Amino acid sequence: MNERSKRFIGKIFWNYYSNAFREEEFLAGMPPRLEAREWGFIQIYLLPKIVMRRHISFQSPSEMKKFVLKNIPAHIYHSSAYYKYPGADKMEKKGWEGADLIFDIDGEIGRGGYSQMLLKAKEEAVKLKDFLMDDFGFVEREILTVFSGGRGYHVHVRDGAILKLGGAERREILDYLTANSLDVKNVLRTTAVRGDYGAKSGYFYEEANSGWGRRVWGYVISFLEYIKDLDEEDAIEKIRELKVGRKEKLVKNVSKEDAFKMLTSIKNEKIFDMARNGKIISKELGNLVERVVESSVEDLSIKGLSPSVDEPVTSDIKRLIRLPGSIHGGSGLIARMVDNLDDFDPLVDAVIFSEEEKKIISDRNMEVEMMDNTYKIKKGENKVPEFVAVFLICRGVAEYGC
Template sequence: MNEVSTIYLIRKFNEYYTNLFKNKNFLSCIPPSFNEREWGFIPIRYKRMWRHLSFQNLGEMEKFFLKNTPLHLYYSSAYYEHPDIKKMSEKGWKGADLIFDIDMDIENDLKYEKMLLLAKDEVIKLYDILKSDFGLNDIQIVFSGGRGYHIHVRDRSVLKLKSEERREMIDSLSANSLNIDNVLKKREVVGDYGIERGYYYEMVDSSWGERVWSSVVTFLDEIRNMSENDAIKKIKELKIGKRDKFVKDLSKKDALEMYQMLKKSNIVELMKKDRKITTDKFFKNLMERIVENELNMLPIKINTDNPVTTDIKRLIRLPGSLHGGTGFQAKLVDNIDNFDPLNDAIVFSDENKKIISIVDTDISMKDNKYKIRKGENKLPEFVCLFLICRGLAYLED
């Protein structure tokens, strides 16, 4: 970043923070017991973390950050007796919010917009599970301003959790140790004199048991409503054999028999109603293979940055502050379903400004698609600041 761009960035960020401390919405973003938190920031010009700061009142905080304009602004998830002491062991840890960081990496030319949509899907799943499975209520969703979202949990029940206990939550959410025995009970049923044999299945009474069982029922329901050819193709993709072990290929005849069994029986209805099903050994492999398939599917797992959650002394970005890598606001989200970060987290003006881009790229912001070409471009201020923060453009000297 050249000097002209640096001065411009300092001026625009300083203008933002000058007005911010007068904004009631921002004041509601200040974390509870902020005077027991450690604060840290990265200044624009030096880009080196300053930390072990503490503030006794908002006036003191405002004065400091107007004098030292932050490129990034953080506070600790932890509460301390002495937050300004530099030695961590002497701060006097009192507890910590539970933090989840959901970021998506840009891989295989994945566009920024698509990346944010994927992150949003993960947030919705995680939020629902935290409420339904763990019974947590004091939950905030915050767009990080960058590649994803932060979830802040301040339920009293989680504040004293140590790193190991937070790791157990991560294991549960990410389904790291999940296998077929965690979600499906299987018992062999033997008739009189051992002549009649079959297998009895029942859903394991747990959140993951419910989730996987529902996926299996949905899969079977879809199969039986397909055309014969499509159903055979779908069943064959599961690579099931009649023997206990799975084989590479399933014959068309066996797949057709499974399909016809689904069409003629009330298996799906019984599974929906009773959360259990009795079937023979032939159908056993179909059930088990579908479950194994479901357990390997990403959509039923939650992807988070695990070290953030297990770190009980973590610094996390302050909601309402600016993200120095994009110029977007780290935005507190009231309604995640309707939230669009490329509209709702933009705080700078749409006044056109000349900028020199060092790349050819494009970005969709505020319902417009901007095609940026290497060299001089005339773009809205919020796009210019995004490019400058990303290191993709600069102002001419």
């Protein structure tokens, strides 16, 4: 970013913050106990150097506003932690008093580009909220979901029960979320059979009454439905591919004869309907289900049911996280609080700058999707809406024209 671009970005960021501190939504994004938080800033005029000014504290939003307008920031962060002395220049002097539980979801730009990356990140945020509410029992008012302004979402849990958790306890939460500690015995429940369902003795499988039990059972049924729709030869081959067994024991592969019996059970509508309803009574189908679950745990495919989060962020009890309502200096988008993820489109709802035409000098040919439009940018001089100009300049692929 050259000096002309910095002046342009600095001016419009200043204009935003000069008004933001009077806006109800912006003030609602201030973290609880603002005065107990450490604050960090990266200033626009020091870019491209990334110099973090931290160990700063404020007693009120008005005090913070004076600092922000004097030192126009590209990025604003606050600590997840609460401190007795947040402005102390050494971490050991701050007096840690607890911390919010923070999750960071970042996408990776692939062939689908920026918009597809953001869509995938939103799917991960939905999964995470499902875990937090269904498995851990947090209520929605204790969970703040924020589009980061960059590549994904930040999720803040502000429940008093978690404030004093240390890094080790937070890693245990991560282990649960990411299936690192998943045990087959905890997701497949066995119940003894005595004369029921036409069997003299034995057991049947049931869906375990737990969050992971529900998810794994759904995974199993989806797999069985996939097998059911294959032709016989392909279905038998797919069943025989399943590798089963703990690392400490060896289990022989499924024979063609046993695979055929398993397939026959899948195609029995009465048995399969009971499986959909959380109960498996066929011995052959039970053996197959056990293989599906153990195999998916071993090859990590079950992890697809887990939300993808940046684990070091969650386990760090002194982390700095982006302020909701602030501008992301790497995109020009706002870190927007999100009430309804399903309806949220970051390339519309996180855009805050105007449609006024601005001139930019692009270093490449590209397309930009914003505000339900696709803007074709050619290498060299272009005239684009202000919000596109800010986005490209902040992304480092264009400079301000004049």
